[in-house]
Amino acid sequence: MPDDRIRSIVIVGAGTAGWLAAAALARRLRPDFCELRLIATPEHPAAVSEAALPSFHRLNRLLGIDERDLMQRTSATFRLGTQFIDWNRVGQSYFHCFGSIGAKLEAVSFHHHWIRLHRAGRGGALEDYSAAAVCSRQGRFAPPVADRHSVLSRYSYGYHFHARALAAYLRGFAQAHGVTAIERDVRAVRLRAEDGFVDALELEDGTAIRADLYIDCRGAGGAPPAAAPPLAPLDWSHWLPCDRAVAVACARSADPPPYAQATAGSFGWQWRVPLQQCLDCGYAYSSRLIADEAAAAELLSALPGQALGPPRQLRFVPGRPAHFWDRNWLRLPGNTLEPLEGTGLHLVQTGIMRLLNLFPVRRFSADALEEYNRLTVAEYERIRDFLILHYKATTRADSPLWQHCRQMPVPDTLRARIELFETCGRISLLEEEHFGEESWLSLLIGQGIEPGDYDPLADELDTEAAHAALAFLRSKIRDAVELLPPHAAYIAQQCPAHFLGAP
Numbered sequence: 255m256p257d258d259r260i261r262s263i264v265i266v267g268a269g270t271a272g273w274l275a276a277a278a279l280a281r282r283l284r285p286d287f288c289e290l291r292l293i294a295t296p297e298h299p300a301a302v303s304e305a306a307l308p309s310f311h312r313l314n315r316l317l318g319i320d321e322r323d324l325m326q327r328t329s330a331t332f333r334l335g336t337q338f339i340d341w342n343r344v345g346q347s348y349f350h351c352f353g354s355i356g357a358k359l360e361a362v363s364f365h366h367h368w369i370r371l372h373r374a375g376r377g378g379a380l381e382d383y384s385a386a387a388v389c390s391r392q393g394r395f396a397p398p399v400a401d402r403h404s405v406l407s408r409y410s411y412g413y414h415f416h417a418r419a420l421a422a423y424l425r426g427f428a429q430a431h432g433v434t435a436i437e438r439d440v441r442a443v444r445l446r447a448e449d450g451f452v453d454a455l456e457l458e459d460g461t462a463i464r465a466d467l468y469i470d471c472r473g474a475g476g477a478p479p480a481a482a483p484p485l486a487p488l489d490w491s492h493w494l495p496c497d498r499a500v501a502v503a504c505a506r507s508a509d510p511p512p513y514a515q516a517t518a519g520s521f522g523w524q525w526r527v528p529l530q531q532c533l534d535c536g537y538a539y540s541s542r543l544i545a546d547e548a549a550a551a552e553l554l555s556a557l558p559g560q561a562l563g564p565p566r567q568l569r570f571v572p573g574r575p576a577h578f579w580d581r582n583w584l585r586l587p588g589n590t591l592e593p594l595e596g597t598g599l600h601l602v603q604t605g606i607m608r609l610l611n612l613f614p615v616r617r618f619s620a621d622a623l624e625e626y627n628r629l630t631v632a633e634y635e636r637i638r639d640f641l642i643l644h645y646k647a648t649t650r651a652d653s654p655l656w657q658h659c660r661q662m663p664v665p666d667t668l669r670a671r672i673e674l675f676e677t678c679g680r681i682s683l684l685e686e687e688h689f690g691e692e693s694w695l696s697l698l699i700g701q702g703i704e705p706g707d708y709d710p711l712a713d714e715l716d717t718e719a720a721h722a723a724l725a726f727l728r729s730k731i732r733d734a735v736e737l738l739p740p741h742a743a744y745i746a747q748q749c750p751a752h753f754l755g756a757p
Contacts, residue, residue: 305596353409
């Protein structure tokens, strides 16, 4: 039988996405099994920070990364979630944090008991039942404990990384595990006339690079090289209106909190992401409503500290490719949706894990490619719906952006979720769902969507008994969190950053 296994892979793109893919593949594929090369194309303007969801822990375990070393070398802070300000209405805020909200009572999901009491004015704030949200409000942090009976075991965390430092860290790991870097740009892609497969990548010096599989990690920022397989993108900008961003590092004026902030404005939203040595401030906006220069001026006028460099202009096209894996060309576009919930690294990571899980038995199996595309499309569409809900569920009408968002029709999958929750307080989860029930609950309640009813089985528990149980849980979480150290103090003791130089 001929040997038609995949024996060589070329990754295109030298940013965080490319080196993350290279590091993960290098850890799983031995050099004698598969040759790995990365074409370090010139970088597009990079964001100041990279946000990682709790799923990044799986990558840490795969690579054998020491968390303390990683955080020290990337000026990282811990991420319990995001505070959303002015999204439903001006002056209102809420937290979307990682982890459980409450605990089941009499085998009924907690939020149905909370809805029952909330309708009677007795439930308190939903966030009071989330240890991660209470930690965020108080600026405290410690890793979750192992004791499952403790309320401090019911949350998780991600990270905020210095973007260039993280790319350098992953590059060092990948090269130490056999990945070869080629420091040139791709001028053109040569296709085989007979079947449309990529035959070679032509570099700027005329060199031809051949491989069995090509992985495109350049994201939304760069134009594809000549003759690259067509992207055929699906445009989601009518649901996700922000297509550009401007970002700048600024001096910190306070200790870094264990969460990011996203504040909605007239033309988009501004973020503040804490790093150990600076603050990443950015403005995601619709280029149809405000010019790049005006957006940069608006951002700079709102900085809480001195700018540490010039603003960086970023572009993205909200949407996805029609196909992620086409013949021998695989796309890992990462954060093409928008940076609102920090899903870019997660999507690159899951794209690589899916490739490894479906690694073709023969060189290119049509069934494997079809399954890869099906699962990846489902994941992108679930995250798309989660992001759209931030814009759709608003009472704001103070600018054309919010007027459009309030009136826009949404995908049927999201419409059905909203209607189900409005009717009976239930939350449906679909295949390839990253954000779980607690995340959807935080967002639905935080954005002002009121459930019309609740699970009738919640009535099996006496009202006073339910009220007492919820009050006890609130006080238990509050008392436990008060014993944790401040986030800044924990970092200073466990993983203070090494000097990074200019941001």
